Amino acid sequence: MSKPRYAVYYAPAADSALWRFGSAVLGYDASTGEDVPFLVPPGCDPATWPELTQEPRRYGFHATLKAPFELAEGRSEDELLSFARNHAAGLEGVALAGLSVTALGSFVALTPSAPGADLQRFAFALVRAFEPFRAPLAEADRARRLASPLTPAQHAYLDAYGYPYVGDAFRFHMTLTGSLPDGRIAPVRQALAAASAAALPAGPVRLDRFALFRQDDRKSRFRLLDSYPVD
Template identity: 70%
Template sequence: MSTPRYAIYYAPAADSPLWQFGGATLGYDAFTGEDIAFAVPPGCDADGWPGLTAEPRRYGFHATLKAPFELANGRNEGQLRAFAHQIAAGLSAVPLAGLAVTALGRFVALTPAEPSTALQKLAFDIVQAFEPFRAPLSAADLERRLASPLTPAHRAYLEAYGYPYVGDAFRFHMTLTGSLQPEVVGQIKSALVRAHAEAVPAGPVAIDRMALFRQDDRASRFRLLDSFVLGR
């Protein structure tokens, strides 16, 4: 029997230009759970675009706050939702100067235009708050994580929180592509810069909510279950 996984993400409001841009770029609306028409960036191959976005499409448009986890023994989805509502009410929105299309190695994502210590703190507060709901990593998941090169600090985070990129290793990003061939990263980034500028008004962005996503089994896509406005 497959065990669902949950994740705490930042996902923009479903009626916002940012959510619509991200969903159309990936071809998937995690709010409805439905495929949607791709908005292929200018100059990119329409036939190849679904393949370039296949990996992030599994997760929906988001920024990770608490990485996917199975529920700890004695915990259930209803308790998780109630706790998320409670935690969100005690947190404050974080204003950002804006989001910029950035190449992070071989994939392209939206990242904060300027560093934010408040955002780093918010993310780590959420990681720590939800720890009682996280089951320990399975042997297979642990092996998969350890297959990537990790610093001693990353390994310590992995052991403590089930994910290596938290705390000072956290980098807020909203993934727009999967891993790309090195020779096309610059071209696709430039195309996404233009597409983002056309679809999303320039200016400040507020990280003003957190969303609970669920994946029914490892072969399924993540879907947005609920969204909680911070401070409400």
């Protein structure tokens, strides 16, 4: 049986409009571990929407800060939770100009409306802070990452942190769909943009917390373990 995995994510407060929107698009609330009624964007087929969101539903609505990892030898979940609680006390949140529905390759996600160096620093600081809790990457996981084309810098990040898309390779995104056929990408993006405009307030978004998620085994969905507000 595979070991539990943990991840450091940005997940909005569970009572926020953003959390409700993302969870409804995916049909899963990671804070409760329960399925929720789908928010099917206008013009999309309710019969096929569960399939289009199947992959991100496994992870829950989030933006990856530190990618899923098994605990290092000698480390415990209690130690991880305690460290996260103490570490949050010294962090400052990040203000985003807003979030936009964007096509990233073959999938659709919410991304910052404007880039920001503060966001990059916030994310990379968390990657490094939690590194002592990460077990070395399993060979199968490493091979899976190497199957995608990586730059030399991304290859170095993979070796150092178990994930290639950190540091200057990091791109904040909150995934809303799985991989879509070419002809579906633009229509689904437009439909999700309309749904988000109706469900979410316009304007700045503050990243005022980070969260720990847990996956019991590789076949399970991720659940929110705890959320840590920052100043």
